Each structure stands twice: as structure tokens, then as C-alpha cells.
Amino acid sequence: QDVGVIGFPFSKGQPQPGVRSGPAAIRNAGLIEKIHNLERDVKDYGDLDFEYIADDPPYGLIKNPRNVGAANKKISAAVSNVINDNRLCISLGGDHAMSIGTLHGHATARPDMCVLWIDAHVDINTPLTSMTGNIHGTPVSFVVHELKDYVPVLPGFEWMNTCIHAKDIAFIGVRDIDPGERYIMEKFGLVCYSIHDIDHLGLVEVLKRAMDNVNPNRDRPIHISFDIDALDPLLAQSTGTPVYGGLTFREGMYIVEEVGSTGMVTGIDMVEVNPELGTKFEQNVTVNTAVDVLTAALGKRRHG
Numbered sequence: 001q002d003v004g005v006i007g008f009p010f011s012k013g014q015p016q017p018g019v020r021s022g023p024a025a026i027r028n029a030g031l032i033e034k035i036h037n038l039e040r041d042v043k044d045y046g047d048l049d050f051e052y053i054a055d056d057p058p059y060g061l062i063k064n065p066r067n068v069g070a071a072n073k074k075i076s077a078a079v080s081n082v083i084n085d086n087r088l089c090i091s092l093g094g095d096h097a098m099s100i101g102t103l104h105g106h107a108t109a110r111p112d113m114c115v116l117w118i119d120a121h122v123d124i125n126t127p128l129t130s131m132t133g134n135i136h137g138t139p140v141s142f143v144v145h146e147l148k149d150y151v152p153v154l155p156g157f158e159w160m161n162t163c164i165h166a167k168d169i170a171f172i173g174v175r176d177i178d179p180g181e182r183y184i185m186e187k188f189g190l191v192c193y194s195i196h197d198i199d200h201l202g203l204v205e206v207l208k209r210a211m212d213n214v215n216p217n218r219d220r221p222i223h224i225s226f227d228i229d230a231l232d233p234l235l236a237q238s239t240g241t242p243v244y245g246g247l248t249f250r251e252g253m254y255i256v257e258e259v260g261s262t263g264m265v266t267g268i269d270m271v272e273v274n275p276e277l278g279t280k281f282e283q284n285v286t287v288n289t290a291v292d293v294l295t296a297a298l299g300k301r302r303h304g
């Protein structure tokens, strides 16, 4: 399947501006060329630009609702466009709030798509449970049908509708959940494999169970939302919310190799790379790892 790459230099879902430079850093590390080298037809759709809305007071604790809502409306249309071009859409971030738009856009183009959320976090705070007001900790609550009654319509989000069922998403790599999120996960029976589960069951079994939950017949388009902070901070240092004890490079690669090899992946987010955090060395390791994860998802194999 052909590939489309689109950049979302977006940072309004959290307080650190450097995440806006993620797309440029990932491109500079040679992503497009490396995809070419896989004999995949790849089209670069460039970066989306986001008009800044100055008058954007908080909604409760939630910061920048109008900016985040307007950006995600554009992101959704852009992602739908790439997928309707029959290209696997690679969305480069930018913070994880952008996945409100990437999931909405993917589901608009592929209504039966399912989601693997690879992250240290479950990002399912509602605007009322978030303790930080950073929308990058809430994107899942905006898209899940069963949470509709728990998520107020924020200014800037009037365009939005929920687009997946709780059973259509599985989380892998989780190790930092807020109390409100834990309540929601248990109340709605969301499928979540923590780092502890990986240590207990093994990654092969965890990945099998996650796929059995969201894609039992392996016949549904798959959206991989990869938050670079799923990986251990020793590897992915340049990110806004690092949490110790994350996925190794090998575990991260195994996940995307396995899921990619189904040939069912039609959307991938690579988010939360902040090239302005950490040392130059740490920035390079983080960005190069992001590129390696993406090329592995597209078929680059370590066994040649």
C-alpha cells in the first residue's frame, strides 16, 4: 500500500513549545528517503499550518480549547484526504492532542478501523477529570462513543463526534494512570496492557491478546497511535512526560513489526517527540528511534 506523510507542528495540547518541531526533526532524520528505500511509494503532503486564535480562555482547567479544537478539525480532514488517496497515513507530531483529529479522520475514511494506543499513558482523562488541563492527556475521551455523556462540548469542538467504541481500542505500554482515568478504564472495561502485564505475560502474548480484542478476524484497518514516551526514557529522552521503566527499543520494534506485517495498518501517529528537550545526543537518539519505529511499521525488517 502506498504511503502518505503529513506533519502536524502542533503544541497546544501541552505546555512545552518544542514539540512543534517534531515533524521537521523527523524529516531531517531522513524519514522520507528511508521509506523510499523500502520500495514503498511515498508522498509527502508537507506540514499543516494552524492559525493562532488569540482569544482562547480556559474551559475549566482545560487550556487552549479553541486552538486545539480548530486544529483537530483541520487535522481530521487532512488525514481523511490522505487515506482516501489510498495511502497509509503517517501523521507526525506534535503532541498527542492531535490524535483527536487523526482518529476522527481515519474513522471517517475507514469506519471499521480499530486502534492500538502505544503509550506510557492512556490519555483518557475527560475535560472534567484532567488535573493538568493539558488536552494531550485527554484525546481518547473525545473519540469513544461510550464516554459521550461524560465529555462536555468544549468551545472549538462543536464540529466533533465520537468515532470508536470502547472495544475498538487497546492500550500497550501503560505505566502512569491518573485516578480519574483508572475509574474510566474499569467502568468501561477498556483493554489495557501495562508494562507489568508485559513482564508477566510476555510481549508476544500481550500483542496477541490486544489484537484478538480489537481485530479478532484480522480484517479491520488498524490505527497505531505511537507516543514516543511509551519507550523507556533512557532511549526516548526528548519528550514532555517521560516515565521510567518503559518499552525497550526491541519491544517497540517488535510491536510495530508484528502489527505492520498484517498489512492492515492504514494510519500511524508518531507523537510527543520534542527535539528541544535534553542534550543534542538525546535529541538525536529520540528522533532516530522515532524514524526506526516508523520504517519498521512499514516493513523494514531486522532480519533483512
Ligand SMILES: CN[C@](CCCC[B-](O)(O)O)(CCN1CCCCC1)C(=O)O
Pocket: 095, 096, 097, 119, 120, 121, 122, 123, 125, 130, 131, 132, 133, 134, 136, 137, 138, 176, 177, 178, 227, 229, 241, 272
Ligand atoms: C497521566 N496524565 C497526565 C499526563 C498526560 C500525558 C499525555 B501524553 O500524550 O504524553 O501521553 C499527567 C497528570 N499527572 C501529572 C503529575 C501529577 C499527577 C497528575 C495528564 O496531564 O493528564
Ligand SMILES: [Mn+2]
Pocket: 119, 120, 121, 227, 229, 230, 241
Ligand atoms: Mn504518553
Ligand SMILES: [Mn+2]
Pocket: 163, 164, 165
Ligand atoms: Mn462503530
Ligand SMILES: [Mn+2]
Pocket: 096, 119, 121, 123, 136, 227, 272
Ligand atoms: Mn500520549
